[in-house]
Amino acid sequence: MSEIIVLGAGMVGVGTALALQARGHAVTLIDRKPPGEETSYGNAGIIQSEAAEPYAFPRDPKTLLRFLTGRSNQVRLSPAAVLRMAGPLLGYWANSAPGRHAALSRSYAQLTRRSVDDHGPLIDAAGQGNLIRRAGFFEICRNARALDAQANYARRMETAFAVPFRALDGDAFAREEPSFRSRYAGAIHWTDSWTCANPGALTKSYADLVAARGGRVVVGDASSLVAAGAGWTVHSDAGRVWAQDVVVCLGPWSPQLLAPLGYKVKMVWKRGYHQHFSGAAPLRRPCVDAENGIVLAPMTGGLRMATGAALVNRNAPVDRAQLTFGERAMRREIALGDPVEDQPWVGHRPCLPDMLPLVGKAPRHDRLWLNFGHGHQGFTLGPTTGALLADAMAGHRSDLLKALAPAGRSGTIR
Numbered sequence: 001m002s003e004i005i006v007l008g009a010g011m012v013g014v015g016t017a018l019a020l021q022a023r024g025h026a027v028t029l030i031d032r033k034p035p036g037e038e039t040s041y042g043n044a045g046i047i048q049s050e051a052a053e054p055y056a057f058p059r060d061p062k063t064l065l066r067f068l069t070g071r072s073n074q075v076r077l078s079p080a081a082v083l084r085m086a087g088p089l090l091g092y093w094a095n096s097a098p099g100r101h102a103a104l105s106r107s108y109a110q111l112t113r114r115s116v117d118d119h120g121p122l123i124d125a126a127g128q129g130n131l132i133r134r135a136g137f138f139e140i141c142r143n144a145r146a147l148d149a150q151a152n153y154a155r156r157m158e159t160a161f162a163v164p165f166r167a168l169d170g171d172a173f174a175r176e177e178p179s180f181r182s183r184y185a186g187a188i189h190w191t192d193s194w195t196c197a198n199p200g201a202l203t204k205s206y207a208d209l210v211a212a213r214g215g216r217v218v219v220g221d222a223s224s225l226v227a228a229g230a231g232w233t234v235h236s237d238a239g240r241v242w243a244q245d246v247v248v249c250l251g252p253w254s255p256q257l258l259a260p261l262g263y264k265v266k267m268v269w270k271r272g273y274h275q276h277f278s279g280a281a282p283l284r285r286p287c288v289d290a291e292n293g294i295v296l297a298p299m300t301g302g303l304r305m306a307t308g309a310a311l312v313n314r315n316a317p318v319d320r321a322q323l324t325f326g327e328r329a330m331r332r333e334i335a336l337g338d339p340v341e342d343q344p345w346v347g348h349r350p351c352l353p354d355m356l357p358l359v360g361k362a363p364r365h366d367r368l369w370l371n372f373g374h375g376h377q378g379f380t381l382g383p384t385t386g387a388l389l390a391d392a393m394a395g396h397r398s399d400l401l402k403a404l405a406p407a408g409r410s411g412t413i414r
């Protein structure tokens with residue numbers, strides 16, 4: 001058994017802390033905020049066991065042109081930010097070539113496939129079953145062409161990765177979600193994914209479980225990390241914490257922490273927003289509306305509208321454009337009610353050019369471990385890569401661990 005510090009109490013950090021405790025380690029979980037208040041709070045709450053393929057950089061010229069010219073609400077970009085992230089974006093583009101993407105997906109699918117099984121016992125132990133629906137989510141298709149394309153994609157996922165789905169026509173979807181006024185061509189129902197009505201609360205409850213199982217959950221600044229003796233120390237509100245090993249689970253902030261240690265991490269930060277609406281017509285399941293670039297997810301705080309990606313500088317001011325577009329479009333189709341917050345929530349998906357999270361030992365330091373870069377699916381994958389990181393620390397070897405290991409991924413971390 002060793003003493004281990006886990007830096008960052010988002011879904012990835014708490015998942016890691018619980019997996020290390022399950023193997024008998026003494027864990028201190030450190031965050032500068034209370035657990036689950038950043039990206040793991042603001043997401044759409046879908047535990048995406050259907051996401052066998054990581055989100056690729058679009059390579060067909062038509063889609064690319066729509067994104068570049070701002071004609072899609074799915075992706076917005078600022079030229080200055082694109083220039084600043086040019087290196088990581090080029091790597092992302094190269095890794096999204098069909099052959100390479102297919103190879104990466106073989107690893108990725110192994111992660112998402114087991115995600116619900118990894119969350120399940122934690123949800124039970126944390127007593128949070130009331131927040132979870134095990135009934136999937138919908139992807140709305142407005143016209144027959146979109147429905148055909150989405151159904152073809154779903155069939156491919158079913159054949160290649162055994163991901164189950166139902167294709168619904170317009171009438172069947174209207175029976176499932178009668179709150180929509182429009183009659184759509186239909187929807188894809190990803191049946192086996194789970195959804196959470198309060199992702200921040202679930203993350204917090206996992207952190208409470210860490211404490212209930214004997215771990216320490218303390219407030220502290222990860223940037224105070226220094227090597228000390230045969231281990232590491234971090235300053236916290238509870239005093240100086242020492243441990244033999246440290247795991248970096250700082251999501252979008254991980255590159256900042258690692259820079260002074262000599263690591264350059266190529267990250268693409270994809271900004272997303274959300275806004276809640278109270279008094280909205282009820283939805284039974286989250287609905288993804290790709291054409292309007294939004295997700296509508298029923299949450300304890302109201303109906304949450306979450307946006308697609310904005311490639312902007314991380315400190316760029318809040319830009320309501322994607323939410324405004326989504327709100328205008330949806331008000332024509334469903335009673336949305338009133339906005340809950342004056343200002344939308346904003347956060348950044350921590351995406352890596354090769355689309356796989358970094359899970360394993362830091363390339364040039366002993367006893368420094370990495371678990372970050374979960375991009376679009378970190379809420380899904382926290383418990384899964386937590387368990388895999390614990391395996392790596394125990395010296396296990398597998399093809400999957402090799403694919404996720406930082407060593408040898410010089411296009412992602414140097």
Ligand SMILES: Cc1cc2nc3c(=O)[nH]c(=O)nc-3n(C[C@H](O)[C@H](O)[C@H](O)COP(=O)(O)OP(=O)(O)OC[C@H]3O[C@@H](n4cnc5c(N)ncnc54)[C@H](O)[C@@H]3O)c2cc1C
Nearest residue numbers: 010011012032039040043044046222251272377378379380
């Ligand atoms: C709009 C949107 C919708 C999304 N929808 C989904 C979805 O439906 N399903 C899904 O699986 N994923 C979704 N995601 C992605 C998912 O939210 C992220 O991948 C995931 O939350 C990342 O978790 P994390 O623990 O790595 O990071 P975080 O949750 O951001 O945790 C990092 C922690 O590090 C702490 N920290 C940072 N710096 C320091 C420091 N110096 N000292 C101490 N602590 C520090 C922060 O306070 C924070 O708590 C979505 C993302 C967005 C933006």
